Amino acid sequence: QVHLVESGGGLLQAGGSLRLSCVASGHISSGYVMGWFRQAPGKEREFVAAIPMSGGGIYYADSVKGRATISRVSAKNTVYLQMNSLNPEDTAVYYCAARQRMQLSSLPRDYDYWGQGTQVTVSS
8 A cells, every 4th residue: 555645835926936745655666657636626637747766757747848847766755846937827736646557647547546635826
């Protein structure tokens, strides 16, 4: 069983930056993919970025490409999401997720474990 805990959300100003952390407990092997998703009120859960724990290719949603950086520290079972140039449309609950396969995916249904989420609110 894998347990994910996100942190780092809060109230932020437009144009600012955020850095979210996701700490995984349980067995996260190099065969896992870790992803970040977000969900705004009244909208479907949206893919943000994904990274394999083994290293290698990273996958970003077009909506955040150039503004977001996903990274991981395998020894700490921790994944980070850095995002710059925030705007009010980035307001959402941000979720960390783990997928038990090495293939990157942007589909929520492909992920096996989810954190409880952290609220990010960007004011204009």
